[in-house]
Amino acid sequence: MVPLKLIWRNLLRHKLRVLLTAGSLTVAFFLLCVLQALVVSLDQGVKNASKKRLVVQSAVSLFVNLPISYQGKIETVEGVDETMKMTWFGGYYREPANMFAQFAIDADRMETIYSNVELIEGSWDEFKNTRMSCLVGKETANKYGWSVGDRVPIVGMIYPRLDGSEWQFDIAGIYDAGAEASIDDLTMYFHWDYLEEAMEAGATTGADGIGVYSVLLSDGYSQAGVGAEIDSLFENGPQRVQSTPEGEFNAQFVSMVGNVPFFVGTIGMGVLIAILLATLNTMLMSGREQTRDVGVLKALGFDGSAAFWLLLSQSLILCGLGAGTGIFLALGIEGPLQAVLGSNFPGLQINREVLTPAIILAICVALFAGLAPALRARRLTVIEALREEV
Amino acid sequence: MQESQHGVELIRVSREYTRGGEGVKVFDDVDLSVKPGAFCAMMGPSGSGKSTLLNLVGGLDRPDSGDVIVGDTRLSELGESDLAEWRSENVGFVFQGFNLVPVLTAFENVELPLLLTGLSKAERKEHAMHALELVGMGDRAKHRPGQLSGGQEQRVAIARAIASDPGVILADEPTGDLDFESACQVLDLLGRLHTELGKTILMVTHDPRAAERAERVIHLDKGRINESPAAPDDGFREVKPKEGEGA
Numbered sequence: 001m002v003p004l005k006l007i008w009r010n011l012l013r014h015k016l017r018v019l020l021t022a023g024s025l026t027v028a029f030f031l032l033c034v035l036q037a038l039v040v041s042l043d044q045g046v047k048n049a050s051k052k053r054l055v056v057q058s059a060v061s062l063f064v065n066l067p068i069s070y071q072g073k074i075e076t077v078e079g080v081d082e083t084m085k086m087t088w089f090g091g092y093y094r095e096p097a098n099m100f101a102q103f104a105i106d107a108d109r110m111e112t113i114y115s116n117v118e119l120i121e122g123s124w125d126e127f128k129n130t131r132m133s134c135l136v137g138k139e140t141a142n143k144y145g146w147s148v149g150d151r152v153p154i155v156g157m158i159y160p161r162l163d164g165s166e167w168q169f170d171i172a173g174i175y176d177a178g179a180e181a182s183i184d185d186l187t188m189y190f191h192w193d194y195l196e197e198a199m200e201a202g203a204t205t206g207a208d209g210i211g212v213y214s215v216l217l218s219d220g221y222s223q224a225g226v227g228a229e230i231d232s233l234f235e236n237g238p239q240r241v242q243s244t245p246e247g248e249f250n251a252q253f254v255s256m257v258g259n260v261p262f263f264v265g266t267i268g269m270g271v272l273i274a275i276l277l278a279t280l281n282t283m284l285m286s287g288r289e290q291t292r293d294v295g296v297l298k299a300l301g302f303d304g305s306a307a308f309w310l311l312l313s314q315s316l317i318l319c320g321l322g323a324g325t326g327i328f329l330a331l332g333i334e335g336p337l338q339a340v341l342g343s344n345f346p347g348l349q350i351n352r353e354v355l356t357p358a359i360i361l362a363i364c365v366a367l368f369a370g371l372a373p374a375l376r377a378r379r380l381t382v383i384e385a386l387r388e389e390v
Numbered sequence: 391m392q393e394s395q396h397g398v399e400l401i402r403v404s405r406e407y408t409r410g411g412e413g414v415k416v417f418d419d420v421d422l423s424v425k426p427g428a429f430c431a432m433m434g435p436s437g438s439g440k441s442t443l444l445n446l447v448g449g450l451d452r453p454d455s456g457d458v459i460v461g462d463t464r465l466s467e468l469g470e471s472d473l474a475e476w477r478s479e480n481v482g483f484v485f486q487g488f489n490l491v492p493v494l495t496a497f498e499n500v501e502l503p504l505l506l507t508g509l510s511k512a513e514r515k516e517h518a519m520h521a522l523e524l525v526g527m528g529d530r531a532k533h534r535p536g537q538l539s540g541g542q543e544q545r546v547a548i549a550r551a552i553a554s555d556p557g558v559i560l561a562d563e564p565t566g567d568l569d570f571e572s573a574c575q576v577l578d579l580l581g582r583l584h585t586e587l588g589k590t591i592l593m594v595t596h597d598p599r600a601a602e603r604a605e606r607v608i609h610l611d612k613g614r615i616n617e618s619p620a621a622p623d624d625g626f627r628e629v630k631p632k633e634g635e636g637a
């Protein structure tokens with residue numbers, strides 16, 4: 001039992017040194033939280049992807065469209081419950097800086113394919129039955145202040161209107177992706193028929209065909225089995241396809257921007273090692289300065305465990321304050337971070353997946369930095385401690 | 391505070407240290423007996439084993455062979471944690487360099503050994519303030535060691551040594567770092583602990599004038615113990631404290 005005031009005052013013995021170390025811990029843990037949030041955001045679509053969906057794309061490249069006729073053929077494969085066209089539209093709202101994802105889809109099938117998506121405003125029927133309607137993710141709706149009934153002008157880059165005008169979409173619903181982690185709350189979905197009509201009328205140019213088909217499997221069928229069946233169906237052309245489990249498909253997008261988790265993880269590890277050494281240095285100096293106090297405490301009758309906790313508690317408090325402040329700062333900046341990086345890192349959050357490892361790491365740093373001086377304090381005899389020149 | 395029932399006995403005690411790879415025998419089959427309530431000074435050249443003797447009696451060190459008995463307790467029978475507990479209840483230490491904890495106030499330093507006693511906060515406060523007032527430092531309770539003079543620091547250290555009412559006070563050159571006047575005050579205090587409170591006091595000193603305050607002087611040299619009666623006081627007269635310093 002060591003008095004708390006002795007622990008606290010010894011910790012503040014050199015205020016500047018403690019302040020600088022705590023400041024370093026704050027910066028390090030703030031960075032670690034943000035970096036971890038980026039990795040979690042990237043992994044989210046991969047980890048939580050549905051086991052019941054496949055994505056069928058061209059075997060040549062994701063940027064090569066598939067024939068429209070493939071949809072009916074895919075639906076003949078045993079184990080396929082539903083299919084949905086998905087074509088990347090590539091447009092922006094008013095300014096090129098306001099770019100976000102839009103997909104032309106089979107509007108009447110989305111509710112079945114993405115059954116966990118919840119409309120927080122509007123209705124599925126309105127979306128299905130109105131040709132110019134669209135669904136917008138809640139984050140994009142919030143960002144631009146859109147609500148159901150608004151008409152939204154979008155400039156098409158892949159499918160520009162030849163008269164130079166903008167595409168017009170009527171918002172029929174605002175969705176929350178909820179448990180449907182493979183899609184985000186940023187995207188707009190609209191009728192593929194609307195796009196097709198414009199193309200047939202010569203109002204726009206752009207690649208024919210469908211970007212990918214999203215395939216929902218019937219119960220009891222595996223992604224690998226049905227995927228192989230679909231691939232074999234088109235083995236002799238006219239265009240070969242590649243069926244990929246949804247998680248794997250999402251992972252391709254992550255790897256398109258390089259091995260981000262590895263890159264971010266390496267930076268995080270560097271930050272962690274640097275702060276570990278800085279904290280260890282502070283605690284070793286503190287331990288040495290308090291050697292005589294340890295000798296006095298032991299002479300008075302305090303045992304080795306009291307000396308041990310005197311030093312270890314200081315390390316725990318130092319790391320608790322420094323890392324805790326960093327974590328709170330990261331929590332505080334979550335909103336601005338989503339505003340800046342949300343379009344590239346959908347679902348960016350300082351959530352439990354970020355906080356739990358950060359707290360565990362803070363405890364590890366505290367233990368690593370505090371154990372050496374604490375064990376030394378426990379081991380020292382009174383005579384050694386009182387004789388030591390500090 | 392109670393009169394001490396703690397005598398000290400060393401029976402055939404041997405202790406050897408290793409210095410520079412060689413064994414140095416500090417004590418070889420040494421016997422010593424100190425009655426309860428005695429005030430003994432221990433003198434001798436550097437390296438003669440004075441501090442080692444104090445450490446053995448205080449349970450800070452263990453003999454290679456032989457027995458150290460303080461009061462009814464044979465120290466060799468106690469494990470490390472029992473020895474620490476025994477120390478907290480039975481021994482008060484006064485060091486040459488005072489060894490107050492610099493981040494604590496005088497009061498908090500004196501309260502430290504009381505934290506091991508199970509007393510309530512109010513009782514601890516009462517005991518600590520009583521000890522500080524006994525040494526004339528009641529009005530400096532909120533000062534930190536850095537705000538006190540050497541003499542005042544040593545008086546606080548003495549208050550800490552007696553706060554838990556131990557039977558034995560072990561003082562290792564308590565006046566070694568003090569000027570003449572402060573040294574006299576400290577010796578007066580130790581004298582009062584002996585005469586008024588009946589504490590058993592073992593004091594290591596290099597200074598014959600300090601040793602004269604004791605009723606018994608033990609000389610240590612080359613691992614042997616010789617005794618001489620204390621000479622009449624011719625140096626460290628009892629000094630009245632300055633106004634405001636108490637004691």
